[in-house]
Amino acid sequence: MTLGAPSHERAAGRYRVAVVGAGPSGFYAAEALLRSGRTVDVDMFERLPVPYGLVRFGVAPDHPKLKQVTRVFDRIAEMPGFRFFGGVEIGGVVTIGALRSCYHAVILATGAPVGRLMDIPGEGLSGSYQAGDFVAWYNGHPDFRHLRFDLDAEQAVIIGHGNVALDVARILAKTPDELRHTDIAAHAQEALAASQVREIYLVGRRGPDQTRFAAKELQEFAELADCDPVVDLDGFAEIALGVVTPAPGPDSEAEAVLAMLREFATHQNTKRRRCVFLFNLAPLGIEGDMRVRQMSFSRGVAQRPLILDCGLVFSSIGRRAAPVGGIPYDETRGIHANIGGRLAIAGSVLPGVYVCGWGKRGPQGTIGTNRACSVETVGNLLADLSQLDEPPGQPDSLFAGKSIRRFVDYPAWTRIDAEEVARGGAKGKPREKFIAIDEMFAAAGGGVAC
Amino acid sequence: MPYVVTDLCAGCRYTECVSVCPVECFHIDDSMTYIDPTNCIDCGGCVPVCPVGAIKAAHKLPADKLEWIEINRRRAAETPVVTSRLPPLPGADERKAMILR
Numbered sequence: 001m002t003l004g005a006p007s008h009e010r011a012a013g014r015y016r017v018a019v020v021g022a023g024p025s026g027f028y029a030a031e032a033l034l035r036s037g038r039t040v041d042v043d044m045f046e047r048l049p050v051p052y053g054l055v056r057f058g059v060a061p062d063h064p065k066l067k068q069v070t071r072v073f074d075r076i077a078e079m080p081g082f083r084f085f086g087g088v089e090i091g092g093v094v095t096i097g098a099l100r101s102c103y104h105a106v107i108l109a110t111g112a113p114v115g116r117l118m119d120i121p122g123e124g125l126s127g128s129y130q131a132g133d134f135v136a137w138y139n140g141h142p143d144f145r146h147l148r149f150d151l152d153a154e155q156a157v158i159i160g161h162g163n164v165a166l167d168v169a170r171i172l173a174k175t176p177d178e179l180r181h182t183d184i185a186a187h188a189q190e191a192l193a194a195s196q197v198r199e200i201y202l203v204g205r206r207g208p209d210q211t212r213f214a215a216k217e218l219q220e221f222a223e224l225a226d227c228d229p230v231v232d233l234d235g236f237a238e239i240a241l242g243v244v245t246p247a248p249g250p251d252s253e254a255e256a257v258l259a260m261l262r263e264f265a266t267h268q269n270t271k272r273r274r275c276v277f278l279f280n281l282a283p284l285g286i287e288g289d290m291r292v293r294q295m296s297f298s299r300g301v302a303q304r305p306l307i308l309d310c311g312l313v314f315s316s317i318g319r320r321a322a323p324v325g326g327i328p329y330d331e332t333r334g335i336h337a338n339i340g341g342r343l344a345i346a347g348s349v350l351p352g353v354y355v356c357g358w359g360k361r362g363p364q365g366t367i368g369t370n371r372a373c374s375v376e377t378v379g380n381l382l383a384d385l386s387q388l389d390e391p392p393g394q395p396d397s398l399f400a401g402k403s404i405r406r407f408v409d410y411p412a413w414t415r416i417d418a419e420e421v422a423r424g425g426a427k428g429k430p431r432e433k434f435i436a437i438d439e440m441f442a443a444a445g446g447g448v449a450c
Numbered sequence: 451m452p453y454v455v456t457d458l459c460a461g462c463r464y465t466e467c468v469s470v471c472p473v474e475c476f477h478i479d480d481s482m483t484y485i486d487p488t489n490c491i492d493c494g495g496c497v498p499v500c501p502v503g504a505i506k507a508a509h510k511l512p513a514d515k516l517e518w519i520e521i522n523r524r525r526a527a528e529t530p531v532v533t534s535r536l537p538p539l540p541g542a543d544e545r546k547a548m549i550l551r
Contacts, residue, residue: 024472068491069472216494216507253498366495368472375469375534 023053025357122286140185153311341377
């Protein structure tokens with residue numbers, strides 16, 4: 001940062017900002033920059049050849065309407081001053097330091113990819129997985145396509161009461177017909193069609209009034225073709241079973257969730273599969289020899305532990321940002337330490353590098369929450385802009401002498417997109433994703449040579 | 451199943467909904483906001499952030515509010531998109547206190 005009097009907006013030349021990560025928060029940050037009226041160019045770098053982050057690899061395949069948000073991202077990508085570099089990993093051959101030497105500012109929009117551990121015995125047994133890995137697998141993420149899940153088990157336990165846990169449960173609960181016309185990855189579609197899972201336990205540490213479920217997502221469990229939602233009334237012991245009057249205001253979502261769980265408690269069980277919601281249970285351990293056989297939970301003092309027989313465990317208790325060398329990290333919250341999106345150590349701000357999205361505020365909110373989040377970060381970046389150092393390098397020099405030979409620009413991505421949609425159309429699916437990096441580049445016509 | 455802004459918004463117009471809408475489907479006039487049903491992607495993100503609980507899923511509207519589905523459709527076509535949060539209307543906080551009482 002240049003000390004002394006702030007320089008004026010430069011008459012010649014333009015400001016350059018690098019956005020790392022092509023998920024929702026990265027796109028909304030790009031949009032805020034390009035709409036700011038300042039002379040800013042934005043280069044977006046994405047490790048994978050394809051954009052959209054968790055909209056492609058997180059949003060469940062049976063939620064196609066949510067994926068229509070990609071139309072907004074495509075519109076942002078068309079704004080003058082925007083460039084996309086897909087298939088270029090920052091932190092690998094090209095470092096954040098190298099980016100900083102070519103851009104006035106760098107925004108990390110790299111999310112919270114690391115699943116939190118339960119830190120209990122047996123967590124490493126075969127059959128015990130991170131929910132996020134399962135999600136990435138059924139969504140065709142190239143890094144997770146080789147995973148195998150023990151779907152020959154009849155009981156599955158999911159730990160955590162958030163919307164990712166609901167996604168995992170719902171995908172396990174759905175019939176092949178319910179998934180047939182989604183963009184689920186072919187390998188997952190095939191494996192799930194042979195699944196023996198009949199009982200799905202959704203286990204939370206806290207009570208039914210303290211879940212992180214969205215009422216809308218919970219509602220879907222009342223409408224499954226071959227799975228009944230089951231609620232254990234024991235968990236309601238401390239909550240009056242009176243008539244719920246949803247009140248407007250911040251608590252109305254929790255009230256709506258509670259009302260729905262009460263409705264589930266009166267539900268008749270007639271279907272082949274059951275999804276059982278359990279509350280106030282703290283994980284103690286996972287037992288088994290070679291693979292998961294059962295899981296035990298504490299029910300509180302003076303009560304025997306609860307044992308659930310199961311061959312599958314999915315942990316969905318939160319995610320954190322991946323620590324990056326040289327970037328301050330808040331261990332407690334699992335985010336890049338920041339104040340309003342400016343990186344910060346012990347209350348003082350490090351100018352030039354910014355953060356938005358889940359890496360800034362943790363894994364919470366809906367897709368649109370990222371918009372407000374990125375707008376805030378970009379507001380602070382723009383306030384700093386005239387005082388940031390002039391970078392010595394040019395983006396064109398980033399790949400010089402590096403092993404990166406090719407990347408996917410936005411026109412190349414639209415070719416991959418068209419190919420995926422065509423492949424899906426032949427099967428009655430909205431798209432059949434490419435799941436290997438090489439396939440993606442091939443569909444992109446080889447990509448753009450550096 | 452689009453989401454619908456009901457008349458509970460009129461007179462407050464807090465626009466918290468606008469800042470979290472991923473697709474900018476909110477429109478605005480002098481008294482309230484409206485959701486463009488053709489752009490809404492049903493994420494539901496706006497529902498819990500409304501300070502007065504004015505936004506509902508269309509299929510959950512009580513009978514006396516069903517007309518708001520059509521009103522949202524019509525007014526969204528007649529009014530401009532709002533892309534960022536605005537100050538609430540004068541008297542919004544007092545009105546909210548009445549509604550939540």
